[in-house]
Amino acid sequence: MGDKYLRLSELNLEGQFQGFAGIKSGKAKYLQLAIHSGTLYIKLPKDLRSSLQCSLAPGEPIQICGVSKVNTRTGKIKIKAHQVTPVAACPTQELLPEPEAKIMVCQKSGCVKKGGKGLLSELEKTLCDRGLRDKVKIEHTGCQKRCSSAPNCVLMLGKKKYKKLHPEAIASLLENHLT
Numbered sequence: 048m049g050d051k052y053l054r055l056s057e058l059n060l061e062g063q064f065q066g067f068a069g070i071k072s073g074k075a076k077y078l079q080l081a082i083h084s085g086t087l088y089i090k091l092p093k094d095l096r097s098s099l100q101c102s103l104a105p106g107e108p109i110q111i112c113g114v115s116k117v118n119t120r121t122g123k124i125k126i127k128a129h130q131v132t133p134v135a136a137c138p139t140q141e142l143l144p145e146p147e148a149k150i151m152v153c154q155k156s157g158c159v160k161k162g163g164k165g166l167l168s169e170l171e172k173t174l175c176d177r178g179l180r181d182k183v184k185i186e187h188t189g190c191q192k193r194c195s196s197a198p199n200c201v202l203m204l205g206k207k208k209y210k211k212l213h214p215e216a217i218a219s220l221l222e223n224h225l226t
Contacts, residue, residue, distance in 0.1 A: 052116040052125065060087070060111045060126075061134060064103050073172070075100055078131070080111065089113065090127040097168070099131055101175035108134040147182075148221055153199040154187045163198035166214070170200070173214040179221050 062082040067075030074096040077088045089111055091099065103109065113128040152158075152167050167185070174180045191199045193210070202209040202217050204224050212220070 051118060051120065053119050055115040055117055055124070058111075058113055058115055058126070060089075060113070062087070062109065062111075064105060064107045064109045066105055067100065073097075073168075078103070078128075080109070087126060090125065091131070092128065095128065095131060097171045097175070098180060101171075101180045103131075103133075110134055147205060148225065149184045149186060149203040150217065151186045151188045151191070151201045151203070153189070153191045153197070155190045157190070157194045158198040161197040166198045166200060170214040170217065173218045174221070177218050177222060179218060179225065182225050183221060 060080060060082065062080040065079035065081050065086060067078055068088060069076030075091065076096070077090055078099065080087045080089055110132050111126075111128045112130040113126055116125045116127070117123070118125065150170065152163065152170065154163055154167070167187075171180065171185065174183060174185075191201065193199050196211060199210070200212070200217075202212055202220065204220065209217075209220065
């Protein structure tokens with residue numbers, strides 16, 4: 048029969064952020080964008096959901112790069128974002144300074160089964176609560192070869208490496224190092 052959705056086009060939208068919708072497990076599935084002709088609901092990819100909830104404020108002008116699709120049965124148009132950036136921010140990623148702190152979280156099956164997903168979400172929430180999310184790069188990694196102490200994450204502060212840390216301890220180290 049074919050696909051349910053037919054891809055229409057790549058798009059760039061600019062408007063005012065209104066809020067989030069479809070919130071499950073503390074993460075928003077959609078954002079509301081006010082444009083001249085009304086309000087649009089734009090689906091967010093999973094990797095953007097938690098970081099955007101910490102960084103966007105209602106009323107803020109934003110730009111969305113994404114794709115539009117149409118449901119071939121109902122004719123409804125669906126928009127999915129690839130990138131969401133504040134309008135005031137510089138659009139080129141190369142000019143932004145690289146965060147000096149990096150957290151590498153194992154997302155292989157052994158660590159995920161022993162709480163890796165929970166560790167990742169707790170880490171993101173703790174960093175958001177303390178205003179550190181934009182100063183740290185969180186990287187999903189493969190196996191770190193320490194399966195017996197799963198779930199595994201490594202904090203890199205400059206050239207120093209910390210292992211076996213709780214999210215609160217990571218946030219405290221980051222606060223001391225980055226402020």
